[in-house]
Amino acid sequence: MHAFFPTVRRLLGGALIAVSAALTAHAQPETLTVTDLAGRTVRVPAKVERILLGEGRLLPALAVFDKDDPTRRLVAMMGEFEKLDPPGYAQWTRRFPRIDEVPRVGRTSSGSFSEEQAIALRPQLAILGLAGGHGPSERDRETLARLEAAGAAVVFIDLRHDPLANTPRSMQLLGEVLGRKAEAEAFVAFWRAQLAVVSDRLAQARPEAPTVFLENRVGLSEGCCDTMVGLVGRLLDAAGSRNVARDLIPGEFGTLNPEFLIARQPRYYIGTGIGTLATARQTPMRIVLGADATPEAAQASLARAVQRRGIAQLQAVKDGRAYAMWHHFYNSPFNVVAVQVFAKWLHPELFADLDPRATLQTMYERFQPIPLEGTYWTALTP
DSSP, X not given: OTTHHHHHHHHHHHHHHHHHHHHHHHHSOSEEEEXXXXXXXXXXXXXXXXXXXXXXXXXXXXXXXXSXXXXXXXXXXXXXXXXXXXXXXXXXXXXXXXXXXXXXXXXXXXXXXXXXXXXXXXXXXXXXXXXXXXXXXXXXXXXXXXXXXXXXXXXXXXXXXXXXHHHHHXXXXXHHXXXXXXXXXXXXXXXXXXXHHHHHHHHHHOOXXXXXXEEXXXXXXXXXXXXESSTHHHHHHTTTOEETTTTXXXXXXXEOOHHHHHHHOOSEEEEEEOBOSTTTXXXXXXXXXXXXXXXXXXXXXXXXXXXXXXXXXXXXXXXXXXXEEEGGGGGOTTHHHHHHHHHHHHSTTTTTXXXXXXXXXXXXXXXXXXXXXXXXXXXXXX
């Protein structure tokens, strides 16, 4: 008889545990509600297994949260990555060949986005870039409505238009919707610490801000002088500079007159590079930077590029104060590295101890599934 009661107690205890577990599982929310970077309130599945990327170059951001295999949940993406950054894309496909098999729902422009194909692939979550660019924007209301009606939650992030304010917010949002809050907090803490290295010193030392001409996508067109105040220009501002195009260019990018530059004579010249080592001969005026670039090829390409009419006449070029930055930092979660490089160029004494390459190396080792390869900035004078 006495043995009977412990047995009953064990059975009842086990039943209560089972009931409690069942109730807990049932109580788990099927969706969570977030606010995206467009200020939209979005209900997202609590467990996301099927993702659409509104820009292929957001893959490194996605990889922060799925380092073992960021393609595991990817069911669709735009096709601009392989078109605009072939060496970077090739490095990813060597590590994850499946990327080639991920269906493309568009090419390099938002107008090429196929709603029908996107819906047919049944994404649970579509990650799009704020204000568009290469994929649908928050203004494409019909597209968003169709995606949502088909069961896809749509969230907007922003690494390009207001990168210093919105990169940490975007990564935290991704961490929330992907169920990877710890990874998001680790990345954001490191990112903020690296930005503070620059911002804190500038705030304390208050050095004079030198004038800079920032040339946009060098060699894309034959003439001179495409520039930008947004995008990479935002990163340049954070490094303590005076962009000569500021207040002259409506919007994020435009063109300056070569005569204006020659008359103004900015102290520094910085071009952004969209060239690759593989195509250096076909596009000799483009600056070679990226995953396949060597230091020698990068420097040689900059030396060629600054001999163009309108640029060669700048005193900054004649005196060797000419530099180049990888253009794709404008849409990268590693954009803080560009801020560090700019700061070191413009204020060499203040940032003599800063090692941006080490910063980038650490970010790859901690947050990426691929190794750091290539050259991402260069100087006319080593």
